[in-house]
Amino acid sequence: xxxLSISQPDFAKAFRRIVNSRRESDExxxxxxxxxxxxxxxxxxxxxxxxxxxxxxxxxxxxxxWSISKAECEAAFHALEPSLRQALExxxxxxxxxxEAQLPTDRDYTDDAGVRLxxxxxxxxxxxxxxxxxxAAYPSSLLMNAIPAKVAGVARLAVVTPTPRGQINxxxxxxxHLAGVDEIWRVGGAQAVGALAxxxxxxxxxxxxxxxxxxxxxxxxxxxxxxxxxxxxxxPSEILVIADGxxxxxxxxxxxxxQAEHDPVAQSILITDDANFASQVEDRIxxxxxxLSTQKTAKASWDNHGVxxxxxxxxxxxxxxxxxxxxxxxxxxxxxxxxxxxxxxAGSVFIxxxxxxxxxxxxxxxNHVLPTGRRARFASGLSVLDFMKRSSxxxxxxxxxxxxxxxxxxxxxxxxxxxxxxxxxxxxx
Amino acid sequence: xxxLSISQPDFAKAFRRIVNSRRESDExxxxxxxxxxxxxxxxxxxxxxxxxxxxxxxxxxxxxxWSISKAECEAAFHALEPSLRQALExxxxxxxxxxEAQLPTDRDYTDDAGVRLxxxxxxxxxxxxxxxxxxAAYPSSLLMNAIPAKVAGVARLAVVTPTPRGQINxxxxxxxHLAGVDEIWRVGGAQAVGALAxxxxxxxxxxxxxxxxxxxxxxxxxxxxxxxxxxxxxxPSEILVIADGxxxxxxxxxxxxxQAEHDPVAQSILITDDANFASQVEDRIxxxxxxLSTQKTAKASWDNHGVxxxxxxxxxxxxxxxxxxxxxxxxxxxxxxxxxxxxxxAGSVFIxxxxxxxxxxxxxxxNHVLPTGRRARFASGLSVLDFMKRSSxxxxxxxxxxxxxxxxxxxxxxxxxxxxxxxxxxxxx
Numbered sequence: 001x002x003x004l005s006i007s008q009p010d011f012a013k014a015f016r017r018i019v020n021s022r023r024e025s026d027e028x029x030x031x032x033x034x035x036x037x038x039x040x041x042x043x044x045x046x047x048x049x050x051x052x053x054x055x056x057x058x059x060x061x062x063x064x065x066w067s068i069s070k071a072e073c074e075a076a077f078h079a080l081e082p083s084l085r086q087a088l089e090x091x092x093x094x095x096x097x098x099x100e101a102q103l104p105t106d107r108d109y110t111d112d113a114g115v116r117l118x119x120x121x122x123x124x125x126x127x128x129x130x131x132x133x134x135x136a137a138y139p140s141s142l143l144m145n146a147i148p149a150k151v152a153g154v155a156r157l158a159v160v161t162p163t164p165r166g167q168i169n170x171x172x173x174x175x176x177h178l179a180g181v182d183e184i185w186r187v188g189g190a191q192a193v194g195a196l197a198x199x200x201x202x203x204x205x206x207x208x209x210x211x212x213x214x215x216x217x218x219x220x221x222x223x224x225x226x227x228x229x230x231x232x233x234x235x236p237s238e239i240l241v242i243a244d245g246x247x248x249x250x251x252x253x254x255x256x257x258x259q260a261e262h263d264p265v266a267q268s269i270l271i272t273d274d275a276n277f278a279s280q281v282e283d284r285i286x287x288x289x290x291x292l293s294t295q296k297t298a299k300a301s302w303d304n305h306g307v308x309x310x311x312x313x314x315x316x317x318x319x320x321x322x323x324x325x326x327x328x329x330x331x332x333x334x335x336x337x338x339x340x341x342x343x344x345x346a347g348s349v350f351i352x353x354x355x356x357x358x359x360x361x362x363x364x365x366x367n368h369v370l371p372t373g374r375r376a377r378f379a380s381g382l383s384v385l386d387f388m389k390r391s392s393x394x395x396x397x398x399x400x401x402x403x404x405x406x407x408x409x410x411x412x413x414x415x416x417x418x419x420x421x422x423x424x425x426x427x428x429x
Numbered sequence: 430x431x432x433l434s435i436s437q438p439d440f441a442k443a444f445r446r447i448v449n450s451r452r453e454s455d456e457x458x459x460x461x462x463x464x465x466x467x468x469x470x471x472x473x474x475x476x477x478x479x480x481x482x483x484x485x486x487x488x489x490x491x492x493x494x495w496s497i498s499k500a501e502c503e504a505a506f507h508a509l510e511p512s513l514r515q516a517l518e519x520x521x522x523x524x525x526x527x528x529e530a531q532l533p534t535d536r537d538y539t540d541d542a543g544v545r546l547x548x549x550x551x552x553x554x555x556x557x558x559x560x561x562x563x564x565a566a567y568p569s570s571l572l573m574n575a576i577p578a579k580v581a582g583v584a585r586l587a588v589v590t591p592t593p594r595g596q597i598n599x600x601x602x603x604x605x606h607l608a609g610v611d612e613i614w615r616v617g618g619a620q621a622v623g624a625l626a627x628x629x630x631x632x633x634x635x636x637x638x639x640x641x642x643x644x645x646x647x648x649x650x651x652x653x654x655x656x657x658x659x660x661x662x663x664x665p666s667e668i669l670v671i672a673d674g675x676x677x678x679x680x681x682x683x684x685x686x687x688q689a690e691h692d693p694v695a696q697s698i699l700i701t702d703d704a705n706f707a708s709q710v711e712d713r714i715x716x717x718x719x720x721l722s723t724q725k726t727a728k729a730s731w732d733n734h735g736v737x738x739x740x741x742x743x744x745x746x747x748x749x750x751x752x753x754x755x756x757x758x759x760x761x762x763x764x765x766x767x768x769x770x771x772x773x774x775a776g777s778v779f780i781x782x783x784x785x786x787x788x789x790x791x792x793x794x795x796n797h798v799l800p801t802g803r804r805a806r807f808a809s810g811l812s813v814l815d816f817m818k819r820s821s822x823x824x825x826x827x828x829x830x831x832x833x834x835x836x837x838x839x840x841x842x843x844x845x846x847x848x849x850x851x852x853x854x855x856x857x858x
Contacts (some may be wrong), residue, residue, distance in 0.1 A: 027725070084843055087836035094833070098546060107530065117527060117794055121772050124807045138686065138844050171843055207807040225654060226662030229807035233655030254852035261848045292847050339824070344551050351545070351824035354856055358849035360824065362837040365546055366821035376634040378553050378658035380819040390809040392795035393769070395780035405524070407516035408791040414513055414600055419690045419722050420787040421470050423683035427783055 001282070001306035005275070006316055009404045018307055019323050023265040024215075024373060033219045051191045054091025056133070056164045058186065061372040068173060068184040075124040085174070091363045092143055092178050098365030102384040114400035121330060121388050123153035124229070126204065128196035129181070130221075131172055131213035133162035133188055139175035140361060144368050145211050145231075146179035152387035157181050158206055160196060162188025189214075190220035197224045208387055210369070229389075231382050235263065235373035238267040239357055240326040240346075242317045243281075244333045245274030248351060253284035255330060258358050260301035261294035265304040269324065271317045275310045282308065312426035318342035325376040328357045345376045401427055430711070430735035434704070437743055447736055448752050453644075453664040453802060454696040462648045465651045466623040473629025480620045485562070485593045487615065495631060497602060497613040505602035514603070520792045521572055523609050527794030531813040543829035550819050552582035553658070555633065557625035559640035559650075560601055560611070562617055564590035568604035569790060573797050574640050574660075574811065575608035581816035586610050587635055589625060591617020617642075619649035625654045637816055639798070658818075660811050664802035667696040668786055669755040669775075671711075671746045673762045674703030676782060682713035684759060687787050689730035690723035696734040698753065700746045704739045711737065754805040757786045776805045778850035830856055 006016050039047045049060045060066050061068050077085070108118035127149045131142055144158070149157050152399035159176060163186045176184060185203055187195060193213075199205030209221055222228045239259035243252050256268035285302060287410050311317055314333060321329055325345035333339060336351045343349060347370030350357050361368045369382035394406075405424045412420035433443050468476045478489045489495050507513070535705055537547035556578045560571055571588070579587050588605060592615045605613060614632055616624060622642075628634030638650055639660035670690035672681050685697040701707050714731060718724050740746055743762060754774035762768060765780045772778060776799030779786050790797045795801045800813035825833075834853045841849035 023562065084839055087839035087843075090833065090836045091840060097540075101536065111526075111794075115793060118794070125773075140840055140844065184619055222655060226651060226804070230805075248855070251852065251855050254848055254855055257848035258846070258852045261846055288848070288851070293845065294847060298848060336824075343820075344554075345818075346820050349820055349822040352821060352826065354827050354830045355823055355825045356830075356852040356856060358831065358841060358846075358852045359768065359834060359837050359838045360821075360823050361849060362840045363833045364544060364823045365540075365824075366548070366614075366823060370821075371818075374657075375655070376818065378818055381821055383819070385814075389774075389800075389805065389807055390777050390812070391772075391778055391805065392789075392799075392810055393778040394789050394793045394795060395765075396779065396784045396793075398691060398783050401785075401788065404792045405788060407519040408788050409571055410513055410516035411520060411791045412787060415569065416722065417687070417690055417787075419683055419686035419717070419724060419727060420790060422717070423680065423785040423787045426677070426683055427642045427679050428682060 001302055001308065003278070003308045004310070006309065006311045015309070015320065019374070023305065025265060026366070029215050029219050030156065032381060033216055033223055034188045036190040037220060037223060039192035040200070041198045041266065042189050044195060044198070045202055047193055048187050048191055048200060051189065052187055055189055056162045058163055058166050060186070066186060068186065069166065070177070072128045073173040073177035073181070073184070076170040077177040079170065080174050088139065088175060088178060091140065092147060094363055094365040095143055095147045096151060099367070099384050103151065104331060104385065104388065104390070113403040114397065115404065116395035117393070121390050123155070123388050124207035126156040126158065127154045127207035127387055128209040129157060129159045129208065130193060130213045130217055131159055131161040131263050132213055133164055133169070136171040137161070137172050140368065141170040141212055142172055142175040143179055146176070146181055148367065148382060149387045150180050150383045152384045154387050156183070156206070158183040158185065158196065160185045160192035161185050162186070162192070170326050190216045193217055193220035193224060195385060197228045210382060210386065212369070229386070231369060231386050232371060232379055236265040236267065237262045238269070238326050238372060239328040239330065240269045240271065240321055240324055241330040241332060242271045242314065242321065243277070243330070244274065244314060245277040247277070247332050249277060249280035249284045251356070252332060253288055255356050256281070256302070256306070257285060257288055257292065257298050258356070259328070260306065261292060261298040264297050264300035265305065266301045267307070268302060269307040269309065269326070271309045271311060273311050273314050278308050278310055314339065321346065325357040325374040327370045327372045327376065328360070330355065330357055347371050347376045347381055393427050430731055430737065432707070432737045433739070435738065435740045444749065448803070452696060458644050458648050462619045462645055462652055465619040466649060466652060469620050469623035469629070473624060473627065474631050475631060477616050477620055477624055480618065481616055483798065484618055485591045486596050487592055489615070491495065497597065497615065498596060499606070502602040502606035502610070502613070505599040506606040508599065509603050511605070517568065517604060517607055521576060523792055523794040524572055524576045525580060528577045528796070528813050533620060533814065533817065533819070542832040543826065544833065545824035546822070548819050548821050551818050552584070552817050553636035555585040555587065555635040556583045556816055557635035557638040558586060558588045559638065559642045560588055560590040561642055561645055562593050562598070566590070566598040566601050568600040569797065570623045570641055571604040572608055575605070576612055577796065577811060577813045578816045579609050581813045583816050585635070587612040587614065587625065587632065589614045589616050589621035591615070591621070604702045614826070617677055622646055622649035622653060624656045630693060639811060641798070641814065658815070660798060660815055661800060661804065662810055665694040665696065666691045667698070667755050668757040668759065669698045669700065669750055669753055670759040670761060671700045671743065671750065671768060672705040672706070674701065675763060676706070676761050678706060678709035678713045680785070681761060682708050682717050684785050685710070685735070686714060686717055686721065686727050686731070687785070688757070689735065690721060690727040692728050693729035694734065695730045696736070697731060698736040698738065698755070700738045700740060700749060702740050702743045706738055707737050743768065750765065750775065754803040756799045756805065757789070757803045759784065759786055773812060774805045776800050776810055
């Protein structure tokens, strides 16, 4: 953990180093991913069989080895302990309600020149969703990716997920049932992403691929961007907590650890105007961390990437927050409105002392798939729009073409494109 | 040019070959671009000086070598021939009006559980716009990229454009003045894209890079996707004209050539239900092409990539169009409504006999930066949203956390994330 004070002489430099530090390690995997993707493209199912045996110790042979049926998902859902089923249902309902309001409206109007103009939104035909196996097999993540796709109106939603040694997470199946997933394929890694993008004998290709994954999965999505649509280039999670000294340090410590327990390269940052409070939080982190089942991960993250910054005045946190452009920003202060107003770059903002980030991971409603690694400067969280596309349209009659056509001819001629000019000119005669 | 009939026995196979044909050639340039980008990252301005001298025969030394002032743009605008200036103004006005209606609305509400939820849209701080030099230096392209950025509210809009042997296109400068561009840097190629993404001593980094370019520019944007936002992976242009036999073949020939004259690897496709009409169009193409100043490009495109498909019934064109997912689709038929209804995948649709695609390139209003290479299956044309990003926000008081917190705790525990659970639990006590 690194502690900085805004009044220390080398603060600007030290802060810059934090802003620019890279916690993503995709360099080494790029070539491996490239090789895997071309193998999948050349010999689809054969490559999946080979790599799934090698990486997941799972043999793809019978239909049941290849995929999980809707009946199995439904059974997993009904086998859930009731309180857990209700929690999952509450989460799904709240996520669905929030995302339904994101559905865009079409435009269709005729302007003064007599030109009919518009834009029409339609869902993609098919979406693929990566669901990690093992440690990061999160039903919440399935809901957060699948529900926006279904709200968008995507007819076919295919999940790929590795089942190491055949092992399947029933919670993920239950979530798949609840979200209305259409197919689940038992493949993972870059090869699964390649199968979704190119299609194989068994798995039909999709148009958009979303969902979290390890460095290989993230790099496969990056390399396939353009062949398919993807949600975003994702890196390790991060949280920035801006807190005054009036908070319970135990609460803030838990918030910082909730991010740290995700990943050894996750990053938790506290900005406070109270050095004494900062020390109390640090102490509580040590105490709490020692009791966590996730302590190994949380400790590695906090020790290596944790940052505590003491400022003179919380107003100073605005510029720092905008530079960090963090995935999650908590405003645990008496009057959060002015800070919220100033923070331009953040994936999601959690306002007030009773808004721990974890509530947004599960049940608040907004998407928990958010831009990481300073990408909130230009990127947004996952939404219904990621599963839709817009076609513009233009309709003219002879009078409308007479009204605006001559200007287009002048510009086409100035650009040296005579066939452009003629396609209009011939109609004006 | 290739002519197919839907009733020929091998039609499905031949059509599939057209759908899957690749006209993009980024494979060879990937390594070169990678090298250029790391050089720019390591030694910014020095690399720009070196590569601009080598590729553009332009020496970057004085300030005037490096950039073009706003005063020069203004002077270029006022020096325009009046009819051309008016054409440019009409185009800018219509583009601005269409894009202003794309501005998204924020959300901010409190739901039944007492949870305040919302989404706030903000422009990115800075956008970079690539403007090609030489053959493809199009003022219309500058307007189509710059106006949405300015409508979005982007405070800093930096253009990069190569000026080979010092040569500057005054029309582009005039358009830059009209669109309110803030900076113009006289650099091009992958190195200019790298400079925008990483920043150099002279050029501050931006958050989003848009604009057309050659294979090196397109590949640089692809490689930098994630470091910055980009508009899309762009390939050569294409048009699909669906026409009945009642059209003037001369008009349709001009429409097909207007796409072909862009690029030797552009693609023009005609689908018609009238074989005789198809032959007439082919004849008119030969005649018109021979008279074009762009005939070399247009002929190469039409000869190598042009396609004419004769169907039995125009209803069959819908499935073909959706498979092709073309950048531009013209519906030159007596009753375009049912075809328009059926076409799900298209960058932009031009409806009726008096809507040649070229009118959309310049003055109709919708953006002419559109998805190519079948990407209309999942991507949309450039819009104001490409220069903005959305932050979600969540505010809870104690009662709201009591209402939805327990479900989040249940899910966090089920996912094996105890710090997540505790960050909520501690607040509920």
